[in-house]
Each structure stands twice: as structure tokens, then as C-alpha cells.
Amino acid sequence: MSSPIISLQHVSKTYRVSDRPLDSIRSVVFQMFTSGNMREIHALQDINIDIQRGEFIGLIGHNGSGKSTLLSLILGALRPDKGGELSVKGNVMMLSLGLGFDNHLTARENIYINGSLLGLSLKRIGQKFDEIIDFAELEDFVDTKVKFFSKGMRMRLAFAVGIHAETDILLIDEFFGGVGDQNFKEKSEAVFKDRLLEGKTIIFASHAMPILEQNADRVFLLNQGELIAGGPFEEVHEKYRELMKARREGRMGKK
């Protein structure tokens, strides 16, 4: 087996948060003389994962279980606590709807800006341009300002640009929340079915179980920052359901 493209060894992530906002000169000075109102939040604890090139990894867990923190670590936007080792080989990007379109610019201009941000050369974007527009089904609106676009149209555009980016590792955080109409939904699911993203390593954090069931090579389950299961979908999904049930009952019990 070749060496893993992503490797996490004993990775933890702790946030130190204050109950009081610590962002003015007054409060920073004040903080120096008082202590004790800092709390530690263990967002991730001792995670060990190896991911091979080309794998499709599903990441599930309730909200706040550490999925987004894990993705941010892999992206390199956060650094793990001391003692943990994280190695990522290749470039990473997060496929999100939030990269931001500029309302005053046209779809064409936005494609160029976003494509460039996603690591495509302007030349390459030119070559892929028709493909992107075609995928987003926006042929008639190429030179329309994005401010006139519907929410669905924007999402289609964002998704189309995102999947055409050339990257080794693609992180997807809760992508499909009823994006677009039935047609587009089928199309975006086909992206995975037809392996349009073939060769890319994908980490998909989502509750979209059907997509995971069909595509994921392995699924990891996070609970309160701990990795509690990893393996084939059926196995992990079973655990996930048990966990959710336990949480529901736990909450009922409290009431």
C-alpha cells in the first residue's frame, strides 16, 4: 500500500474560549490580571485516520461533533494541538457555496474570479468555461449580473465551478441541502455516480446518507470530538443510528 495522502496521528484540537468577549484593549488588559474565566473546548480528541489517494470518505456525526473542525485542519486553516501529527500531500480545497459571488459582476466574471481562487489558471478557465456554464445550465445568463440570479441559479453556478477545479483533495461540507430542482439534483448526484471527480480524494461531511451509501469507500463517525467508528457504510451507519437514538433518549430523560 502506498503512503496515505492524508494522515492524522493523535490529532486533537482544543479551543480556548472566554465567556466574555476578548477583543477590545480593555478586556485584554483586564484578562491579564484576572484568570479563570477561560474554558477549554475539546473539539477533537486523539483522532487517528489514514486516507489513501482516490478514496471517497464519508464523515458523519451530529452537529457540533467536530466535522467542520476536522475539515479545517485538513485544509490547513487550523493547526492541531501539540503532540498531534497531520500530514496532507497535495492541494486541498473546500467545495462550499460560500466562496462568494459578487452581485455586481456577471456570471462570466464570477467564474473567472472563483476559478482563479480555486487554483485554475485563467487560460484553463477559458478552456473549461463552456463546460461550466453547460453544467450550471446558465447558457442564457452568461453575461447577466449575478444579483438577478435566483438562489438556485447561484448554487448551480457555485457547484459547477467547484467541481471543475483541479485539486487533489476535495472537502465537501454539507453540500446538498435541496440544491436546485429535481433535474439538477439528479445531475449533481450523477457527479458522484459517473465518477466525474475520479482520481480526487474526497471527504464528504454530510447527512446525505444515500450519496454516502452509494459512493463512500469508508465512513467515519464522530461524536463529541471523538472518532467512534470507521469502516464500511452499513456498519457505521448502524452505529450512527444507535447513537442518535441514545442522544434523543438522553435528552428526553433530562426533560
Added chain:
Amino acid sequence: MLNNLLKPILESLPENNWLERLWMVSKVDFWKRYYNNKLGIVWAFLNPLLHFLIYYFFFTVVYQNKVEGFAFYLFSGMLFWQFFSEGTSQGISIYHTKIHLIQSIQIHKFDLNLASCLTAFYAFIFNFCVFLLIQMLFGPDFSWYILYLPLLMLNVFLIVLGVGSLLSALYLYVKDITHFWSIIIRAGFFTHPILFPKELILEHAPIAIYISPLVGILINLREVVVYAKPPDLGIMAFDLIYGIILAAIGYFVSQKVSYKVLEKL
């Protein structure tokens, strides 16, 4: 306009995503700043021009002064100061305004500082071109010493870049640095040789040249642009080195805080 001007240059360069990315981010921000206004980019020039008229009126009519070629002296200094003030002020919260990029792509934080600096730099270059045009038509002596001008502009750019990235790193820890900085900028305007002649500084507080690199830059600027004299090369070299060191510190600090951005904002 700017786009058409620079596009062929950009296309002739070898493919370089880093450069293209910088160009796209800074260009869009520049464009956005003036897009919503009827007069568009003219505002970039109108703003310092109107300020200039106010100060000019005050310091020639109300309060007499003896600076030679005062109009050009004042205006060239104000354009340089405006670049410094806009570049640093807009750079402070750059990690905040570009947080969506930090969350989704691998981008060096320093690149964001660089792009924000460039955005202000475009307006500065545009303004100075207009200024030079006016200067050639109505101004005092013109000389080839003006060829030092790009070096002076680069020098301010380095300073803005360095100070901007230091401030944006500080902003992660203390948000009210924005208010603090606007006071510093105001104080700087009246303590640098913008309104008053260089002699005032050279006689009373020559040490100022070594404290703020902008003092030396402003003095040299007027020598080459207004008085057709050679710049003081010693001060110029000092300021350039000062600028390079500032930019280098800014770079290292932005690397240092790079992982803190998502946690702090």
C-alpha cells in the same frame, strides 16, 4: 480600462496562478469600491482633490505660509499620505472581510495583505498619473529626477504592506485597533511634512527622519517632483531598507498568526 491595459501584459506572462489570483482579488476589490458611484473611478481622484482644496484655502488665504510651490507641494504629499492611510486602514480587517476565502481554500494570509495593498495602490497610481499630468502642464520645473518617483512609490508600498500586515495580525487580538489607528493616521498627517516645509523638521526634530520612513520619503518626493532637485540618496537608501524590513516583519508575523485567524475571528 485598467483591465484592458494590463490584460495583454498578464497574458504574455507564463501561467502563474499566484499572480493571477492576486490580480483577480485586488482588481475586483478596486472595482467594487468605485462601482456603485456615478462618477466611478473619478472619485478616487476627487476625494484627495477636495481635501486638497480645503487645506490649500486654509493655508494660503487664512494662514499665510512661505512654502515655495505650495499647491504642488501639498497635493503630492497628500496623495502619498492618502495611499498610506487608505492602504493600512483597509488592510486592518482584511482577514475578517476575506474570511470566506480562508475557510475554503488554501491561501497564504500574506497574499490577502498583498492584495489589499494592491487595491489601494491602483488608486494611488491612477491619482499620481493625473497629478503628473497637471504638474507637467501648469507646474514648476520639470526634471528627469522624476525617474526616482517609482522607487519612492515602491518604498511606500513596502511600508504599507508591512504596517498593514502587522495591524491585521493585531486585529485578531484587539479589535479596537481600528479606532486607535485612525487617530494615529490623523496625528501622522500633522506631524509629517505634508502641510509644512521640510525645514521645520530638519531644524527642530531631525531625528524624525529616522523614526518614520515616511518623513524622508515625503521630503525626497518634493525634491524630485516639485523642486527639480536630486533626492537625498542616503535617506532614500535608509527608507528603502526600513521598508524592506517592515515588509519582512509583516510577512513573518502573518505566517505566525496564520493558524489563529479562524479561531480568533
